[in-house]
Amino acid sequence: MATSEIFFGPFKVTTQVFYKTRLSMAIVNIKPILPGHVLVCPLRVVARYKDMTNEEVVDHALAVQKVAKVIERVYGTTGATVAIQDGASAGQSVPHVHTHIIPRKLNDFPSIDDVYTHLESSEGNVGKFFEYQRQRKIVEEQKKELVVESMNRPGRSMEEMEEETRMLTAEMEKEETKRSSL
Structure with missing residues (x-):
């Protein structure tokens, strides 16, 4: 979907983008709390909502x-937790x-x-997980410390995330086509 590199903070997420507007993007989550847990971010890397x-x-x-709306339909849920940790x-x-969108039943x-306990826990600490991924080949001691913290909810593989990205891209396109025909 994306043609140029897209970043979530310092991390390249180009292949995880399933929806994009002129100023925003939606990406799949490397460590979802529940199936369908995604993030919506401004395209511009900006640290704080304010x-x-x-x-x-x-x-x-x-x-x-x-x-x-699409996440609830696709994952067959009846609600969503929508949260920003600012x-x-x-x-x-x-x-x-x-913004975390976590489909809920x-x-x-x-x-x-x-769900908030999970968001705040080390299981949900995506920044630390990405840091571990980047440094694991370089610093063996940091690897040991961070592996213990990430074991409860390991990150998904790039293949898993890209598969979900393709599926959600198609679902977002269906929604856009449906809306434009009304």
């Missing part, structure tokens, strides 16, 4: 709405604004709010 332009905020919100103190692990966690 630093987005008005135009970016509007485009981002509309992209979140469109993506959430800044490191709020649990943001990659310094690039991103009744009783998918013992408590409805358990």
Whole structure:
């Protein structure tokens, strides 16, 4: 789908982009909490929500709405947790604004709010996972420390993410075709 390199913070995610507007993108998640857990981000790497332009905020919100609708349909869910962790103190692990869209079903966690515990845990720390991936060949000691933290919910392979990207790209295109025919 993408023709030029696209980044999520410092990480290249070009092949994980399944929806793109002029100012926003939606990407599959390397460590989804539940099936269908995706991220919507501004194309411009901007760390905090308050630093987005008005135009970016509007485009981002509309992209979140469109993506959430398709994700719920595709994954057969009845709701979604839509969350932004704005800044490191709020649990943001990659310094690039991103909205989590997590499709939800009744009783998918013992408590409805358990999803937030997963977002804040080391299991959901994508930044640390990517750092591990980048450094594992270089620094053996860091590898040991980070492997223990990432074992509970290992990241998916590039092939798995690209397969989901292709499927969701097709589903987003179907939605756009359906909307334009109304």
